[in-house]
Amino acid sequence: MSPNDLTMDDFLKGLWDENPVFVHLLGMCPVLAVSNTVINALSMGLATLFVLILSSALISMLRRIIPKQVRIAAFILIIATFVTVAEYVIQAISLEIHRGLGAFISLIVVNCMILGQAESFASKNNVVTSVLAATGAGVGFIFAIFCMGAVREVLGSGTFAGIDLFGPHYQPWVIMILPGGGFFVLGALLLVTNRINGWLVARKEVLEQEVAGSSATPGR
Amino acid sequence: MNESQNAIALEGTSPRVAAVMISVLAGIAAFCGLLIVLTFEATLPTIKKNQAEYLRQSIFEVLPNAHTVRKFQRSDAPSQGLESTRESGPILVPLVGEESGDELMVYATYDPSGELVGVALEASGQGYQDVIKVLYGYQPSSQQIVGMKVLASKETPGLGDKIELDPTFRRNFLQLDAKLDDTGQVLANEIVTVKAGAKKNGWEIDGITGATISSKAIGRILNASAADRLPVIARNLSRLEAEK
Numbered sequence: 044m045s046p047n048d049l050t051m052d053d054f055l056k057g058l059w060d061e062n063p064v065f066v067h068l069l070g071m072c073p074v075l076a077v078s079n080t081v082i083n084a085l086s087m088g089l090a091t092l093f094v095l096i097l098s099s100a101l102i103s104m105l106r107r108i109i110p111k112q113v114r115i116a117a118f119i120l121i122i123a124t125f126v127t128v129a130e131y132v133i134q135a136i137s138l139e140i141h142r143g144l145g146a147f148i149s150l151i152v153v154n155c156m157i158l159g160q161a162e163s164f165a166s167k168n169n170v171v172t173s174v175l176a177a178t179g180a181g182v183g184f185i186f187a188i189f190c191m192g193a194v195r196e197v198l199g200s201g202t203f204a205g206i207d208l209f210g211p212h213y214q215p216w217v218i219m220i221l222p223g224g225g226f227f228v229l230g231a232l233l234l235v236t237n238r239i240n241g242w243l244v245a246r247k248e249v250l251e252q253e254v255a256g257s258s259a260t261p262g263r
Numbered sequence: 264m265n266e267s268q269n270a271i272a273l274e275g276t277s278p279r280v281a282a283v284m285i286s287v288l289a290g291i292a293a294f295c296g297l298l299i300v301l302t303f304e305a306t307l308p309t310i311k312k313n314q315a316e317y318l319r320q321s322i323f324e325v326l327p328n329a330h331t332v333r334k335f336q337r338s339d340a341p342s343q344g345l346e347s348t349r350e351s352g353p354i355l356v357p358l359v360g361e362e363s364g365d366e367l368m369v370y371a372t373y374d375p376s377g378e379l380v381g382v383a384l385e386a387s388g389q390g391y392q393d394v395i396k397v398l399y400g401y402q403p404s405s406q407q408i409v410g411m412k413v414l415a416s417k418e419t420p421g422l423g424d425k426i427e428l429d430p431t432f433r434r435n436f437l438q439l440d441a442k443l444d445d446t447g448q449v450l451a452n453e454i455v456t457v458k459a460g461a462k463k464n465g466w467e468i469d470g471i472t473g474a475t476i477s478s479k480a481i482g483r484i485l486n487a488s489a490a491d492r493l494p495v496i497a498r499n500l501s502r503l504e505a506e507k
Contacts, residue, residue, distance in 0.1 A: 105291070108287055109287055109291075110283060110284045110287060113287065113288055117288060117291050120288070120291055120292060123295075124295035124299055127299050128299065128302045131302045131303055132302070135306040135310050135313065137313075138314065142415065145417060217422070
């Protein structure tokens, strides 16, 4: 692939058009489980982004060396390594965050979003493109899990990143920070994103029709 | 390449191709192992420092008047006539060097003039989801538990985790009776969690509505630990006080 083929599309498509959470519905386990506060959601998102970028880079580098038959084993090995690295680094940065994320750091290994990115993109493209696409998908994931965390924390605890929003008279909606609330909020966010996509498609069709109409012979 | 092609490719694999597969996987594994070990070695001092700092902060939280901390642990040397009488139990000595990982670890705290303020003890037990680990401060002069902090728990967010957050529940532990009876061997009154608002005696803990199991677990953990450790503390009080 020549450098000319390098476009921002690889990065941008992960943010919305191919958002791993809202469009592909991948990586549901952390999205549902550790999105009960904004801080947890963001640190989970960052850890996933870290693993996604580094594993994509390494897999892309080794893509001509890894035999097809053992590629999945090799990918999992590489992903698991970076997850372990991320776990140690998080522990060194803050024990609080590590306690908040609990077992879910180790479970990044089985986040199918990362293996999917490795299998469908990094193993077929050069390093720069792979890292770009991985960053896009990772930022898209952070965006999604952050939306979840913000909605759930504001409704469920009346706070945003620990800052009290509504004063002492607010009665928190406890169900929102329980697992059930995760499903409600995810469903609502999927509804919203699908609606927005529906409008975008409809508007595009209208625009195309207008273009087609204006290029047709006048006076019809 | 789809699954059936994969299978065919594997069946006709020559030893050479197999060797390539094995060596590539082994190479990646070796590289990954190296990476993990390097990260572990690089982050270990910071992680240990963080954990020690966290424990230290927690000690000052459960014993707010504390100024300095000294660690004590069970004496290794089974000498001294006291040890022969079984009732005397373990002897506490100041910790020298590395922690041995012994569960009987006592953090004695002193005020600026060197008087013993209290001792902090770690305790753990089964909660609703997983093991709950707590640190509590005990004041020998009043024979009371004067502070409690949950160090690690996986209790249900919003319900069970109120044991860490609920201010009313936490007030239970500012003056919780933990007197020993006249023999000095057992607690005079068992520490027990009662229904929210039903606390009548100094040794009872007001539970949390909606977090019954978790708040009862705290009572159980404290009772078990206090019954086990406080007699040891009482017998070793002069040793703890002597360390100025």
